[in-house]
Amino acid sequence: MRDPLQRFQRWAEQRLPALTRFRRPESLPIELHRRRIYIVPSGFGIGFSILLLVMLVGALNYANNAALLLTCLLGAASAASMLVAFRSLDGLRLSHIRAGHAIAGQAIELTLAFDSSRQRNAIRLDLSGDTVAFAIDANTTAQVKLTLPTVQRGWQPLPRLRLWSTWPLGLFRVWSWLYPDQSVLVWPRPEVAGPSPHAPADDARHMRLHRGDELAALRDYRAGDPQRHIAWKASARHDHLLVKDFEQPQSRPQWQLDWRQLSALDNEARIARLARWLNEAQAQRCSYSLWLPGNEIASNSGPLHYARCMSALAQLP
Amino acid sequence: MTSPTPRRKAVEPPIDSRAFDLLSLTMALVLGLHAPHLPWWLSMALALTLGGRWWQRRQRAGRVPRWLKLPLLALLTLAVIVEYGNIFGREPGSALAVGLLILKLLETETARDARVGTSFACFGLMTALLFDQGLVATVVVALGLLPALATLRSLEPGQAPTSLARGLLPGLALSAAALPLALAAFLLVPRLSSPLWGAPSPGPARTGLSDNMSPGNFTDLLTDDHPAMRVSFEGAPPPPDLRYFRAYVMWNFDGRSWRYLDARYTGPREPATLEADRSIHYQISLQPTHQRVLPTLDVPLQAPAQASLQADREVLVDKPVNDEVSYSARSALRYRLQSTLDDRSRRLGLRLPAGFNPRTQALATQWRQRYGSDDAAIVQAALTLFHDGGFRYTLAPAPLGRDSVDDFLFDTREGFCEHYSSAFTVLMRAAGIPARVVTGYQGGYWNKLGEYLLVRYSDAHAWSEVWLAGRGWVRIDPTGAVRPERVSLGAAAAAGDQLSWYRNDWLQGLRNHWDIVNRWWDQGVIGFDALRQRGLLTPFGIRDTDTATLGILLAVSSVLFIAIGLAWALLRRRPRDPLRDALRELERKLARMGVVRGLAEGPQHYLSRAARALPGQRDELARLMSCYLELRYAHDEPPPESLRMFQRTVQDFRVVNVVK
Structure with a gap:
């Protein structure tokens, strides 16, 4: 029952000019109104109306007015539920969309904020195969979270969203298309493996120069620790390697990640490598700077800085 | 896509x-x-x-x-x-x-x-x-x-949780919300004049009055207090002792039960002659009986439409009454029925099965010898016997044997209307007075609010008619001799405490009052059939509403209700802003004085320009402006008293014609 109905809906939307009117992306906020809300009986609605017809004929045949009254009441209530269904979308407002962060290939989390002046129930939102149901209280904002699969880095426009409901009785299916003029930024996917960023020599010396000589503590060996920091004597007394941890008041490793260093690679490979380096730098909590064509990001650290660098990478042509 | x-x-x-x-x-x-x-x-x-x-x-x-x-x-x-x-x-x-x-x-x-x-x-x-x-x-x-x-x-x-x-x-x-549409549809959906399939099965079998009467078969009926019919009279209702509704007249007695024989057995005969003195017009709505008889007030002058008057002034229709019917009739309250008795009727009215009830026959013969040819004295003697002979009215009498009348008159001496009427009729016949049994309803509850008489199945009754020379058939109710309340107050009073607990007085009163709602329901809703639907538009001058008209009306009213519903659904309630409304009014007033607010002009700029342009009202406008600005921008929600003052000031603002 459902499939032919959906085919019919799709056909109708292709055919009817009124239904295609809102195909162009539009800017937020989007408020639903009667010219963009569509309503058809659901499969259950059609079945139920056949049942009502049977009840009507039965009541008429047996000249049973009480049964006829009941049938009329049920039929009228079904018809009234159509208006309630319409009202469950009418006046609903999509005020803004917030996107999370995701690298290409992963799903990105979107938060859609809907607000409404009255209470609404059982509204469903379809986005590329994902359906979320939500309710809104009067004069509040509902934060609806759903995920959108991504393919490649860069700005990805949002697809059309379908807002639909079968509230209140499931007899009618009311829907509307939202096509917000908004894109989400997808970060580049880092390469899986590759060389470490080689810091410029002077920087390395600088690092060593500033490396504190005071031994603060011994800690477990981590991959990537310089060999000369291993405390061999102390390690001999344990069953794993220990590393001398030096007090480093200001001389955390400073990475200067530069687009120009990777001239041997093509653009996407460069971006993938830089992304991996950014990840490593972020994991090691060191501060780093990033040079990109037309965009120079000064050395800094922290998640905001990381997001800024990744976004810059993502937006490269 | x-x-x-x-x-x-x-x-x-x-x-x-x-x-x-x-x-x-x-x-x-x-x-x-x-x-x-x-x-x-x-x-x-x-x-x-x-x-x-x-x-x-x-x-x-x-x-x-x-x-x-x-x-x-x-x-x-x-x-x-x-x-x-x-x-x-x-x-x-x-x-x-x-x-x-x-x-x-x-x-x-x-x-x-x-x-x-x-x-x-x-x-x-x-x-x-x-x-x-x-x-x-x-x-x-x-x-x-x-x-x-x-x-x-x-x-x-995805809905908010509720209890x-x-x-x-x-x-x-x-x-x-759907009720108005439902009612319109109920009124206008064309009814079928005949069912599409099958015969509508009869409703739950009520015992009802039947065309035969044997001792004890009224018991079920007398304890069934569902409404049997409702009668509304033109003018005042007859007094309680005249509220006899005639259904069947039974001549045929086989020693145990009385049987009604219709024209198929007796052959067609003319209705008995009737000389009426006072008559009354009334309307009866009868619940389905699955019988052909229409009870009428004793004695009907003519049959209602579509029914026929039988020889003994019973009213029959062609088909059993399977749905509620309504009919109007006119009956005589004081009358002389069949003043001359033909031989055949006399023979029938005296016939008794041979070999039954010897003691009753002996008693009747004894009475005849004592009173000679005075029939009325014999009738009186029988009534006196019932009144003083230790008879008891009960709905649970002892069973009777083969000579049922003998057993009743001389042994058990307890029973209800059918025992009394049967025994009385047999006594009269034995004494040589033509007599017959009549069944129907007697009494009923007068509903003051609805001005109708509610007759229940429990009001079913049987009485006798005897033919007296010069007076015709005279109704004699022997039960009344035993239990006068049965006639004056009704079945429930006569039964006394023999009925179940729920039939006590105040509850019965409540049920009687409640009956008007039932009557309204039965008449207005249940009885709204194809015929009544055709007459739906009579008040608007359309005598006969056919199916097509009904269909159009149904479509129109559905569209109307859906339009009302749509208007409700499409209604957008914008939050009202009284402050803005007040400013609009001020703008209108100022525009009449020649200061029109520009599209891109803020309130402060506009009002200062107005103050400059209208030096006579400069102070007032300056005050209004500061007041507006404070109300608008100093609070989230303007305080109501200041708002009212601002509104009043705007109202009082006078439009002065400026000569330019």
């Missing part, structure tokens, strides 16, 4: 416990409404199945396994066939439907199952009305729609 279609999930998620509870409640209600006509063991079994399934689902969601479901289905079908003989027809069909409905609950796990179950439950609710379409039953069934609607609501995902009771309210609101 890039429309994202929802992925069809292979497995639908199970419904939550709230939806299941509501569905179970709906089904329990359907079962409860059908229980009165289902065999008790089937109701019990289905109730247990429902309860068990509900308990099982509470423990753990999951369908009942197939090996349990299929045998239950077979068992149900078998049970219905064993009980009713087949599975078709009203009773077996509804029993099967209710059973299937409960079994559907066993496999209900997903929203789809629940929807199918709920629809089927709605159908079950409707079929309950085929058994009882009284007001109370209809209201209860209509309330049964509430859990059904609530079930459908609860199947929608079970509050979940029922929106359904009530929806039904209430």
Whole structure:
């Protein structure tokens, strides 16, 4: 029952000019109104109306007015539920969309904020195969979270969203298309493996120069620790390697990640490598700077800085 | 086309416990409404199945396994066939439907199952009305729609949680909003003048009056206090002792029972002559009797339309009355019926079966010898016997033997109207006075509010008529001699404390008053048939409304109601801003004075410009401006008293014609 109905809906939307009117992306906020809300009986609605017809004929045949009254009441209530269904979308407002962060290939989390002046129930939102149901209280904002699969880095426009409901009785299916003029930024996917960023020599010396000589503590060996920091004597007394941890008041490793260093690679490979380096730098909590064509990001650290660098990478042509 | 279609999930998620509870409640209600006509063991079994399934689902969601479901289905079908003989027809069909409905609950796990179950439950609710379409039953069934609607609501995902009771309210609101449309549809859906299939099966068999009378067969009738008919009179109602409604006149006595013989046996005869003195016009609405007789007030002058007057002034119709009918008639209150008796009638009126009731015959012969030819004295002697001979009025008399009248008159001396009328008639015949038994209704409750006489089945009565020379057939009510209250106050008073507890006085009074609602329901709703529908538009000058007109009216009114509904649905309530409205008014006033607000002009700029342009009102405008700015920008919500003051000031602002 459902499939032919959906085919019919799709056909109708292709055919009817009124239904295609809102195909162009539009800017937020989007408020639903009667010219963009569509309503058809659901499969259950059609079945139920056949049942009502049977009840009507039965009541008429047996000249049973009480049964006829009941049938009329049920039929009228079904018809009234159509208006309630319409009202469950009418006046609903999509005020803004917030996107999370995701690298290409992963799903990105979107938060859609809907607000409404009255209470609404059982509204469903379809986005590329994902359906979320939500309710809104009067004069509040509902934060609806759903995920959108991504393919490649860069700005990805949002697809059309379908807002639909079968509230209140499931007899009618009311829907509307939202096509917000908004894109989400997808970060580049880092390469899986590759060389470490080689810091410029002077920087390395600088690092060593500033490396504190005071031994603060011994800690477990981590991959990537310089060999000369291993405390061999102390390690001999344990069953794993220990590393001398030096007090480093200001001389955390400073990475200067530069687009120009990777001239041997093509653009996407460069971006993938830089992304991996950014990840490593972020994991090691060191501060780093990033040079990109037309965009120079000064050395800094922290998640905001990381997001800024990744976004810059993502937006490269 | 890039429309994202929802992925069809292979497995639908199970419904939550709230939806299941509501569905179970709906089904329990359907079962409860059908229980009165289902065999008790089937109701019990289905109730247990429902309860068990509900308990099982509470423990753990999951369908009942197939090996349990299929045998239950077979068992149900078998049970219905064993009980009713087949599975078709009203009773077996509804029993099967209710059973299937409960079994559907066993496999209900997903929203789809629940929807199918709920629809089927709605159908079950409707079929309950085929058994009882009284007001109370209809209201209860209509309330049964509430859990059904609530079930459908609860199947929608993503809704704010509510309590079970509050979940029922929106359904009530929806039904209430739908009521006008429902009523319009009810009035205008064209009725069928003849059924499409099958004959509408007769309603529940009420004993009613039957065309024969034997001792004891009135007992059921006299304890059935359902309404039999309602009578409204033109003018004042007749006094209680004249409220005799004639149904059958019985001549034929076989020693045990009296039998009515219609024209098929007696041959066509002219109605007996009637000389009327006072007559009264009235209208009767009669509940289905499944008999051909229409009771009329004693004695009818002519038959109502579509009915015929029989030889003894009974009124018969061609077909049994299977639906409520309404008819009007005129009857004589003081009359002389058949002043000359023909030989055949005399012979019939004196005939007694040979070899029965010897003691009664002896008594009658003795009376005849004592009073000679004075028939009236013999009648009086019989009534005196009933009054003083130790007779008792009871609805539970001792059984009578072969000589039923002898046993009654000389041994048991207890009984009710049919015993008395039968014994009296036999006595009269034995004494040589032509006599016959008449059955019908006597008494009734006068409903002051509705101005109609409510006659119940328990008002059924039997009396006698004797033919006296010069007076014709005279009604004699021997029961009245034993229990005068039976005639003056009605059946309930005569029965005294022999009736069940619920028939006590105040409750009976309440039931009598409540009857006006029933009458309204029966006449206005149940009795609204094809005929009445055709006369629907008579007040608007259309005599006969045909099906096409009804269809058009139905379409028009549906469109009208849907338009009203749409207007409601499309209504957008914008939040009102009184401050802005007040400023608008000020702008209008200033515009009349030549200062028009520019499109891109803010209030402060505009009002200062106005103040400059209108030096006479500069101070006032400056005050208004500061007041407006404060109200608008200093508060989230303007304080009401300042707002009122601002509004008043704007109202008082005078438009002065400026000469430029």
